[in-house]
Amino acid sequence: DAGVIQSPRHEVTEMGQEVTLRCKPISGHDYLFWYRQTMMRGLELLIYFNNNVPIDDSGMPEDRFSAKMPNASFSTLKIQPSEPRDSAVYFCASSFAPLRRPRYGYTFGSGTRLTVV
Amino acid sequence: GENVEQHPSTLSVQEGDSAVIKCTYSDSASNYFPWYKQELGKRPQLIIDIRSNVGEKKDQRIAVTLNKTAKHFSLHITETQPEDSAVYFCAASKVKDNFNKFYFGSGTKLNVKP
Numbered sequence: 500d501a502g503v504i505q506s507p508r509h510e511v512t513e514m515g516q517e518v519t520l521r522c523k524p525i526s527g528h529d530y531l532f533w534y535r536q537t538m539m540r541g542l543e544l545l546i547y548f549n550n551n552v553p554i555d556d557s558g559m560p561e562d563r564f565s566a567k568m569p570n571a572s573f574s575t576l577k578i579q580p581s582e583p584r585d586s587a588v589y590f591c592a593s594s595f596a597p598l599r600r601p602r603y604g605y606t607f608g609s610g611t612r613l614t615v616v
Numbered sequence: 617g618e619n620v621e622q623h624p625s626t627l628s629v630q631e632g633d634s635a636v637i638k639c640t641y642s643d644s645a646s647n648y649f650p651w652y653k654q655e656l657g658k659r660p661q662l663i664i665d666i667r668s669n670v671g672e673k674k675d676q677r678i679a680v681t682l683n684k685t686a687k688h689f690s691l692h693i694t695e696t697q698p699e700d701s702a703v704y705f706c707a708a709s710k711v712k713d714n715f716n717k718f719y720f721g722s723g724t725k726l727n728v729k730p
Contacts, residue, residue, distance in 0.1 A: 500657035516701040530716050542660070542705065542720040554719060590659065595718060605718065 503589050511614045517579040520611045523572055524593030532605060533566055533576050534557035534590040542590075548574065549596075581615045588612050618643040620708050622721030630729050635696050637724045639706035640688040646708040649682060649689050650718070654701045664706075665692070696728045 504523040509552050524531045532547040546556040551568045559566070562584070568574040578585055592605035619642040629635050638647075650665035664687065666673045666680045673680050677696075682689040689708075693700055703725050707718040 541722045544717065547717065549716070596716070603653075604665055605660075607652075607659040607661070609659050 502593055503593050503606050505589075505611050507607035507611060508609060509612045509614075511616065512581055513584070514582055514615055515580045516583045516615075517577065518585075518613060518615075520576040520589050520591075520613070522574045522576070522591030522608060524574070525606055526572065527595070528593035528606075529596040530594045531568060531574050532592040532594075533574070533591065534607075536610070537587045538592060545576070578613075581613075583615045586614050617721040618646055618708055618710070620706060620719045620721045622706050622724055624724060625722065626725045628726070628727045628729065629696050631696060631698060633696055635693045635700070635726055635728075637691045637704055637706070637726070638688060639690070639708070639721050640686075641719075642687065643708070643710060644684075644687060647709045648709045649680070650707050650709075651678075651680060651691050652705040652720075654705065654709070654723075655700045656721045660705060665683040693726075695727075698728050698730050701726055701728045 500508045503525055506521045530549055533545040535543045535545055540611040543558055545558045546566045547554055548568045551571055564578055566576045588610045590610045619624055622639045627635055636705045639678055647668035651663050652660035653663045654660040664675050664678050664680050666682050671682055678693050679692045705722040705723050709718045
């Protein structure tokens with residue numbers, strides 16, 4: 500398996516533009532997570548899905564952020580309009596359902612480094 | 617919700633020495649505690665985990681201990697090597713059938729000096 504695949508790896512955009520980050524989870528995983536990592540705040544959970552259904556979006560910072568998972572193999576995180584304070588590394592991760600496997604830690608993607616200027 | 621605190625924020629050791637990173641958690645219902653290693657510019661990767669029904673787990677040079685009463689758990693790395701240099705994150709979760717939310721600590725930057 501190729502692991503969790505994220506695109507793009509790097510994104511530089513101007514303030515006010517729409518940004519779309521993409522993620523392909525590991526085939527068969529039941530859960531998908533979007534995290535944001537910054538020096539100041541560490542790893543922050545933005546939203547997670549179970550079987551394509553959003554379960555907890557309490558970490559989404561504001562209405563400018565939205566996430567979708569139209570099918571089991573694809574998810575997007577959209578920021579519209581983007582702001583400089585959105586600059587961070589955005590990680591997608593996936594996992595099996597907790598009770599399906601003895602070890603159910605997340606597998607992270609390589610991340611998207613977003614810079615908003 | 618859960619609150620995970622991690623100490624120290626930075627740790628510098630000489631190659632061959634041991635390193636210990638400690639985490640505390642607030643929710644006594646938490647039952648799963650993974651540790652992740654993140655090398656510079658790379659993704660966090662799971663290195664070891666422990667469940668609440670176990671007090672200690674070892675995997676070669678790394679071990680994790682859990683004290684449920686005190687609500688703290690620790691990562692121990694023995695015979696450290698330069699390639700152990702990375703940021704280490706602890707996490708806590710009360711995994712159950714449809715809940716799979718990890719609460720991460722703030723990370724410890726480990727520097728192993730040759």
